[in-house]
Amino acid sequence: MATLKEKTAKGFLWGAMNNGAMQILNMIFGVVLGRLLSKEDYGLIGMMVIFTSIAAALQDSGFVTALTNRKNATHRDYNSVFWFNIGVSIGLYYLFFLGAPLLSRFYDEPLLTPLFRYYSLCFLAASFSIVPRAMLFKQLRQKELAIISTVSLLVSGVVGVSMAFAGIAYWGLATQSFVYTLMVSAMSWVISGWRPSLEITMQPVREMFGFSSRMLLTNIFQQVNNNIFAVVLGKMYSKSEVGIYNQANKWNTMGTSVITGMVQGVAQPAFVEIGDDRERLCRAFSKMLRFTCIVSFPVCFGLALVAPEFITILITEKWLPSAYLMQTLCIGGAFLPISALYYNMVISRGKSNIYMWNIICQGIVMLSTILAIHFLGGDVTDMVRAYVAVIIIWTAIWHYFVWREIGFGALQAVRDILPFAAMAGMAMALAHKITDGMGNIYMLLVAKIAIAVVIYLAFVWLFSRKDMRECMAFLRKKK
Structure with a gap:
C-alpha cells in the first residue's frame, strides 16, 4: 500500500507529464491553427x-x-x-x-x-x-x-x-x-x-x-x-484585438498550466489526508511551495524572454503584437501556481467561505482596475499590466489566510519564494544581455533558451542545492 508521500510524489510526476504532454500537443495544434x-x-x-x-x-x-x-x-x-x-x-x-x-x-x-x-x-x-x-x-x-x-x-x-x-x-x-x-x-x-x-x-x-x-x-x-x-x-474593441489578446493569453496559459495542473492534481487531496496536524501541514506546504517555485519562475519568465521570437517563428509575424502582451502576462503567470497551492490549502481545511470571498474580492478589484484604466485613456497594454499587478498582490492576501489556518509564517514563505524568483529573473536578464544584437531569429531563440537554462541551473546549484538534489532524487526514484 503506497504511503501518502509516495502517492503525492507520484501524483506530482504524472501531473507534470500529463500537463507537459498536453501543452506540447496544444503548441503543435496551436501553431497549425494560428497559421491557418x-x-x-x-x-x-x-x-x-x-x-x-x-x-x-x-x-x-x-x-x-x-x-x-x-x-x-x-x-x-x-x-x-x-x-x-x-x-x-x-x-x-x-x-x-x-x-x-x-x-x-x-x-x-x-x-x-x-x-x-x-x-x-x-x-x-x-x-x-x-x-x-x-x-x-x-x-x-x-x-x-x-x-x-x-x-x-x-x-x-x-x-x-x-x-x-x-x-x-x-x-x-x-x-x-x-x-x-x-x-x-x-x-x-x-x-x-x-x-x-x-x-x-x-x-x-x-x-x-x-x-x-x-x-x-x-x-x-x-x-x-x-x-x-x-x-x-x-x-x-475589435474582434482583431480580442484575437491578439487571446493568442497571448493562450500561450501564457500553456506555460502556467503545466505547473498549476501539477499542484491542483495532488494538493487538496494530500492536505485533506494529512488532517489537522498543523506542523506536518506546514512542512508539506513548504516543500510543495519550493517545488512549485523552482519550476514556475523559470518556465514563465523564460516564456517572457523568448516571446517575440517564439511567436514570430511558430505562428508568423502577423501575431507579433500578441508577443508583447504575452511577456507581461507571463510575469503574472509565474504566481498563478503559487496562488493555486495557497487556495488548495484553504479549501482542504473546509473554508470554502474564505475561498469564495477572496476570489470575489479579487474579481471586483480586477474589473474595477481594468475599467478605470480604460476610462482614464489607458490602452490594452496598460490594462494587462494592472491585471498582472493584481495577481501578484493577491498572492500575499492568500498567504494571510493560510497563515491563519495552519500558522505558516510570512518569513518562511519569503524564504521559499523569493530566491527562485530572483534567480530566474537574473538568469533571464543575463541571457537577454548576452544575446542582445544577434541577428538570426532562430539562433537567437536557441541561444536565449540555452543560456537561460544553464545560468538558472547554476544559480540553483550554488544557492539552493538541497532543493535541486531533492528534485533530482525524486525524478530518479520515479523513473
Whole structure:
C-alpha cells in the first residue's frame, strides 16, 4: 500500500507529464491553427469563452471539491451528484440556446447566435465526466487522468486542424472543444469503471450544498477573473484585438498550466489526508511551495524572454503584437501556481467561505482596475499590466489566510519564494544581455533558451542545492 508521500510524489510526476504532454500537443495544434486562421476567428471564440466557462462552473456546482473533502464518499454520494449535474446541464443548455441571440446583440455580432448554440454543447457533454473524474481525482489516480486528457486532446486536435484545412475556420475551433469534452467523458467512464444507478436520492446533495454552493459562486468569479479581458475587449474593441489578446493569453496559459495542473492534481487531496496536524501541514506546504517555485519562475519568465521570437517563428509575424502582451502576462503567470497551492490549502481545511470571498474580492478589484484604466485613456497594454499587478498582490492576501489556518509564517514563505524568483529573473536578464544584437531569429531563440537554462541551473546549484538534489532524487526514484 503506497504511503501518502509516495502517492503525492507520484501524483506530482504524472501531473507534470500529463500537463507537459498536453501543452506540447496544444503548441503543435496551436501553431497549425494560428497559421491557418485569422485574428477574427480567434476573436469570435474568445467572446464566448467566459459564458461557457461560467456554465461549466454552474454545471460542476462545487460538488467535485465537496466529494474530495468528504472523508468516506459512497456510491450514493457520487450517484446523487451525477444526476443533479445532468439535470443542471440540460437546463443550462436550454437557457443558453434561447439566450444566444442576446449574446449576439451584446457584441453586435450575428455569427455568435448559431456558433454559441453549438459551442454550448461542450458543457452538456462534459456533465457526464464530472463524477468519474472526481472519483479518479480523489484517489490520486493521476496516471489515468493523464491518459484521458492526452488522448482526448490528440483526437480533438486532429479534428480541429482537419476542419481548419478544409476552410471551416471558427467552426473548427468550436468542434475541437466539443470533441475534446466528448472524448474525456467517454474515457472517464471506461477507466473509472463507475456506473450510475436509478436509485436516486438528493439527500447527499443537500448535505454538501452549503460547502458546494460557496465553491460554485467562487468558481463563477474565478472564471470571470480569468476571462474578464475577453469580455472588456470584445465590448470595447475589435474582434482583431480580442484575437491578439487571446493568442497571448493562450500561450501564457500553456506555460502556467503545466505547473498549476501539477499542484491542483495532488494538493487538496494530500492536505485533506494529512488532517489537522498543523506542523506536518506546514512542512508539506513548504516543500510543495519550493517545488512549485523552482519550476514556475523559470518556465514563465523564460516564456517572457523568448516571446517575440517564439511567436514570430511558430505562428508568423502577423501575431507579433500578441508577443508583447504575452511577456507581461507571463510575469503574472509565474504566481498563478503559487496562488493555486495557497487556495488548495484553504479549501482542504473546509473554508470554502474564505475561498469564495477572496476570489470575489479579487474579481471586483480586477474589473474595477481594468475599467478605470480604460476610462482614464489607458490602452490594452496598460490594462494587462494592472491585471498582472493584481495577481501578484493577491498572492500575499492568500498567504494571510493560510497563515491563519495552519500558522505558516510570512518569513518562511519569503524564504521559499523569493530566491527562485530572483534567480530566474537574473538568469533571464543575463541571457537577454548576452544575446542582445544577434541577428538570426532562430539562433537567437536557441541561444536565449540555452543560456537561460544553464545560468538558472547554476544559480540553483550554488544557492539552493538541497532543493535541486531533492528534485533530482525524486525524478530518479520515479523513473
